[in-house]
Amino acid sequence: MDKYIEKALKGDRLAIGRLLTYIERDPRRAGEILKSLPRNDDYHVIGVTGITGSGKSTLLSQLLTSYSNKGLRCAVVAIDPSSSFSRGALLGDRIRMQMHATNPNIFIRSVATRGLKGGLSFAGVAMVDVFGRLGYDKVFVESIGVGQADVDIMGIADTILVVTVPGLGDDIQALKAGVMEIGDIYIINKVDKDPGEASKTFEYLKFAIESGELGHNTWVPKIVKTSAVLGKGVDELVNIIDEHLEYLRETGKYGEKRSLRSRILVRLLAEKIVSDRMDGLELPSEYDDVYIEAKKLLKKILEDIDE
Amino acid sequence: MFGMTTTVTKRYKVLVAKLGLDGHDRGAKVVARALKDAGFEVIYTGIRQTPEQVVEAAIQEDVDVIGVSILSGAHMTLMARLMELLKEYGADDIPVFLGGTIPIPDLPKLYEMGIRDIFLPGTSLNTIIEKVFEAAKERRSKSRY
Numbered sequence: 001m002d003k004y005i006e007k008a009l010k011g012d013r014l015a016i017g018r019l020l021t022y023i024e025r026d027p028r029r030a031g032e033i034l035k036s037l038p039r040n041d042d043y044h045v046i047g048v049t050g051i052t053g054s055g056k057s058t059l060l061s062q063l064l065t066s067y068s069n070k071g072l073r074c075a076v077v078a079i080d081p082s083s084s085f086s087r088g089a090l091l092g093d094r095i096r097m098q099m100h101a102t103n104p105n106i107f108i109r110s111v112a113t114r115g116l117k118g119g120l121s122f123a124g125v126a127m128v129d130v131f132g133r134l135g136y137d138k139v140f141v142e143s144i145g146v147g148q149a150d151v152d153i154m155g156i157a158d159t160i161l162v163v164t165v166p167g168l169g170d171d172i173q174a175l176k177a178g179v180m181e182i183g184d185i186y187i188i189n190k191v192d193k194d195p196g197e198a199s200k201t202f203e204y205l206k207f208a209i210e211s212g213e214l215g216h217n218t219w220v221p222k223i224v225k226t227s228a229v230l231g232k233g234v235d236e237l238v239n240i241i242d243e244h245l246e247y248l249r250e251t252g253k254y255g256e257k258r259s260l261r262s263r264i265l266v267r268l269l270a271e272k273i274v275s276d277r278m279d280g281l282e283l284p285s286e287y288d289d290v291y292i293e294a295k296k297l298l299k300k301i302l303e304d305i306d307e
Numbered sequence: 308m309f310g311m312t313t314t315v316t317k318r319y320k321v322l323v324a325k326l327g328l329d330g331h332d333r334g335a336k337v338v339a340r341a342l343k344d345a346g347f348e349v350i351y352t353g354i355r356q357t358p359e360q361v362v363e364a365a366i367q368e369d370v371d372v373i374g375v376s377i378l379s380g381a382h383m384t385l386m387a388r389l390m391e392l393l394k395e396y397g398a399d400d401i402p403v404f405l406g407g408t409i410p411i412p413d414l415p416k417l418y419e420m421g422i423r424d425i426f427l428p429g430t431s432l433n434t435i436i437e438k439v440f441e442a443a444k445e446r447r448s449k450s451r452y
Contacts, residue, residue, distance in 0.1 A: 013367055014397055015365050021369045083344070084346075091349065098352050102357075102359050108364075112348045137335045
C-alpha cells in the first residue's frame, strides 16, 4: 500500500486507482490512506446534480476542458445508481467524458450507490478527500440526480450546480422543495432545443430567486443558459463558478464547508461500520424487549470493533 | 446467540469497451446489460476508443476485468497495442476478454498475446457471464493489494 501512496503523490494514475479501491473495500485502510496523505484545504469541490437526462455529464465534460486548459488538475467522482434487483450497475457517466481519459491532469472514477439512498457513501466522500490531498484543484461530484434525496450532496460540495432543461415548468414546482432549493448556480441546459421555452424557464427561476423562494444565506443564486453539446454558455458558467468560490473565501464559508465535510465523513464511516457488522450478525428471531435486544446487538458490535 | 462472520463485499467491476473505428455497439451493449443484470458493476466507455483510452479508463476505475468488442477486422493491431500498454502500465493483472467477428486462424496469435478468452458470434450470454465471473474472482484473490 505504501508504494501506491508514494506513487499516487507523484500523479501515477494506476496507483491512484488502486488506492481508491482500498478506500471502497476496507474502511480501516481508508483511514490509514487518508492519514498518510498530506492535508490539503485548498481544493474546490463542485457538486453537479439535476434531473436525469439534463446533460450533467456532457456539461461536466465541458468544464473539464475549460479548467484543464487553464492548467488546473481535475478529478471526477461520478455516482450512478445500483440496481435494486441484481445489485449490479451500469456506470455510464464516463462515456460523455471519455475524451479526457488520456489527459494526465484529469482523473475520473465511477462509483455505484450500492443501495444507499441519496447516493452518498463513505467511499464517495472519502474519494473526494483523497483527490484533494493528492493536489487536484477541482473535484467534481456528479450525483445520480433524482430529486429530494440528492440534497445530501449539499453537505459535501462547496459549490452546487443544479442542471435542468427547458419546458419543465410544472416539474420545477414539484422539485422546488428538494433539489431545486440547494443550487448555488442553476443551469438551464439544452437551450438550443427550444430557445423560447428556455427563456420561460429562465424567467420562472429568476422570479423564484428574487422572491426569496430559492437560495440560502447571502449568496444570490445565479442562472446560466447553456448548450453543453455546442459548448455554449460554458465560459459564462466557469466565471460564475469562480465568482462563487471567491464568495466562499471572502465570507469564511469555505472553512465551514470543510468542517461540515469532515463531520459527514466520520458519521458515514461510523454508520458503515455498524451496518457492515450488522450484516454478519445472527439476529434473534424472538424478543421480550426489542429495545434491549437492539442494545445487545450494538454492544456486541462495539466489542468486536475493539479487537 | 450471535454468530460473527466477516462480511466481504464482493462487487466486481468490469470495463466494456469498443476498440477502434467501428460504431456497431449493439453487441457490446447487450453484454454490458447482461453483466449488470448478473450483478457486476459495468463501466461502458462508448464507441471508437483507442487502446490508450481503454487502458486509462481501466486503471482509473481499477476494474477487475476488461471486455473488448471489435467488429472492424483490426483486432490484431488493436489488441496487440492494448496488451502491450497494460504491461507498460503494470496493469497486466487485469484479465482481458475479446468478443466479435474474429476469424478462426487469428485465434492462436491472439491467445499468445495473453488474451484470456475470445467470444465468437453465437456465444451465449451465460457463458460470458460465467467466464467473466471466474476471471474476476481469480484476479481479486491473486491481486497484490
